[in-house]
Amino acid sequence: MLKIGDKKLINAWAFYDWANSVYSLVISTAVFPLFYDAITEDKTVNFLWIEWKHPDTLYSYALSFSFLMVAFMSPILSAIADYTGNKLKFMKFFCWFGGLSVIFMYFFKDINTVWIGIICTIFASIGFWSSIVFYNSYLPEVAHPAQQDAASAKGFIYGYIGSIILLAVSLYLIMSQEDGEMKLTMMRYSFVMVGLWWIGFAQITFKKLPKNIHHKKPEKDYIWKGFKGLKTVWLSLKNYTTLRNFLIAFFLLSVGVQTIILLATIFGSSELGLGTLNLIITVLLIQIVAILGAWFFSRLSSKIGNVKAIKTTILIWVLVCFSAFMLEKDLPNVDLYFYALGGLLGLVLGAIQSLTRSTYSKLLPDTTDHATYFSFYDVTEKIAIVLGTFVFGFLIYLTESMQYSVLCLALFFVASFVVLSTLKKTEHVY
Numbered sequence: 560m561l562k563i564g565d566k567k568l569i570n571a572w573a574f575y576d577w578a579n580s581v582y583s584l585v586i587s588t589a590v591f592p593l594f595y596d597a598i599t600e601d602k603t604v605n606f607l608w609i610e611w612k613h614p615d616t617l618y619s620y621a622l623s624f625s626f627l628m629v630a631f632m633s634p635i636l637s638a639i640a641d642y643t644g645n646k647l648k649f650m651k652f653f654c655w656f657g658g659l660s661v662i663f664m665y666f667f668k669d670i671n672t673v674w675i676g677i678i679c680t681i682f683a684s685i686g687f688w689s690s691i692v693f694y695n696s697y698l699p700e701v702a703h704p705a706q707q708d709a710a711s712a713k714g715f716i717y718g719y720i721g722s723i724i725l726l727a728v729s730l731y732l733i734m735s736q737e738d739g740e741m742k743l744t745m746m747r748y749s750f751v752m753v754g755l756w757w758i759g760f761a762q763i764t765f766k767k768l769p770k771n772i773h774h775k776k777p778e779k780d781y782i783w784k785g786f787k788g789l790k791t792v793w794l795s796l797k798n799y800t801t802l803r804n805f806l807i808a809f810f811l812l813s814v815g816v817q818t819i820i821l822l823a824t825i826f827g828s829s830e831l832g833l834g835t836l837n838l839i840i841t842v843l844l845i846q847i848v849a850i851l852g853a854w855f856f857s858r859l860s861s862k863i864g865n866v867k868a869i870k871t872t873i874l875i876w877v878l879v880c881f882s883a884f885m886l887e888k889d890l891p892n893v894d895l896y897f898y899a900l901g902g903l904l905g906l907v908l909g910a911i912q913s914l915t916r917s918t919y920s921k922l923l924p925d926t927t928d929h930a931t932y933f934s935f936y937d938v939t940e941k942i943a944i945v946l947g948t949f950v951f952g953f954l955i956y957l958t959e960s961m962q963y964s965v966l967c968l969a970l971f972f973v974a975s976f977v978v979l980s981t982l983k984k985t986e987h988v989y
Contacts, residue, residue, distance in 0.1 A: 561767060564703045571767030572701040573714035575694050578760035579654070580718030581725045581753045582687050583820070586661055589842040590729055592618070592824045593835050594667075594746045595676060604673050613959070614673075615825055619952030621677045622821055623945045625684035630941035632685070634786045636692050637934030647770050650693035654761045657686020662754035665747045688941065696933040697768060698920050708865070711917040712857040715909040719850045723843060725749075725756055730839050742835070788931035789938065795924070801983055802922045806939055808982075809915055811975035812869075813940045815876060815968040816911060818947030819904070822961075827897055830961045832888045841901040848905030856910035865918040866982055872907040872914070873976045879904050880969035884962050947971070 561568035585591065599614035611617040639649055660682035667676035702710040729749035736742045796803035824842065827833045833841075860868035882900050886893060923932050947968065954964040 576718030577721035584722035653690035813943035845905035853909035
């Protein structure tokens with residue numbers, strides 16, 4: 560078995576980002592939202608005996624529900640990981656569950672099968688984020704504290720490279736078709752490719768990750784111990800004020816970051832009227848710049864500290880929100896402005912995700928229950944996404960515009976910056 564700090568182990572762990580990031584890019588960010596928007600444009604969708612005159616609101620609420628489910632499940636999943644030593648088995652299960660859900664998106668083909676797309680969206684999201692609970696909790700078990708910034712950044716870089724490759728293939732298949740119906744069919748084929756890629760490449764990670772390195776044995780009533788574990792972490796935060804305040808800041812910035820990631824392409828399509836090619840090019844640009852951004856801010860954090868590096872990214876996120884608010888469909892060369900905005904977003908996308916994960920890992924107290932603490936981290940993020948996607952969808956309903964939804968997200972970034980500014984100087988993160 561490979562030991563903690565071994566480069567082969569770190570590379571194998573990071574490679575799961577290569578496997579699963581195609582879901583984040585092709586399904587969550589690029590192709591599926593565009594497919595959904597193309598199918599539901601100017602139509603009323605019937606779902607759960609409700610007529611949805613704004614299908615984008617339904618999609619936003621579906622994401623909110625999926626993250627609410629994950630937030631509820633995370634403590635149970637982490638308890639299973641902590642108290643049975645079966646972390647790897649459950650990571651595998653949710654990988655398969657999510658991957659197969661993505662493959663079944665193929666059967667969403669018209670307005671009458673929107674229900675398949677919505678249900679698969681919820682299931683795939685649950686599978687992806689539940690597997691991430693276990694994946695993140697492995698970081699302290701594969702890398703020493705001094706290695707964790709680089710290991711975390713490596714995961715995101717692998718993810719961006721892998722997802723760019725598959726998105727480029729999907730883009731070629733879609734844009735090589737002249738007929739609109741065939742373009743939509745190629746989009747559906749891309750869903751199948753994502754599921755196969757995710758499940759297939761994940762096997763490389765699964766072969767190398769350690770199994771129960773702390774030799775834990777199943778305990779009675781371990782399922783509900785996850786919630787007790789969250790309560791323990793919550794109470795322990797009274798003694799770890801820096802960790803507590805960091806989690807507050809992380810919650811606030813996650814409201815903005817994850818909501819923008821999930822709904823950026825729908826904003827470009829519905830609000831700005833940009834075409835499929837424009838939007839996918841923007842997403843590719845974001846991913847390419849994000850590789851450089853993750854690497855650059857990883858280096859920057861080693862010189863100025865994690866907290867200052869995160870605060871720098873937050874300022875750029877605020878600029879992104881205000882710039883998006885200023886964009887209008889009738890603006891000359893709006894596509895070029897959107898490309899520029901995508902490049903700016905890409906610069907900080909991977910950086911803020913990588914830095915927050917590694918900073919949290921560094922701030923953890925000395926414990927073997929990494930999964931429980933990372934469960935708290937994941938629950939914090941998921942509740943933030945529930946809030947962000949709900950607010951986004953609700954403001955669309957109220958204003959029939961996404962611009963005020965985007966502007967609202969800037970307020971969460973500003974609040975996060977303020978909280979980070981109150982953190983006491985701590986070794987490893989300053």
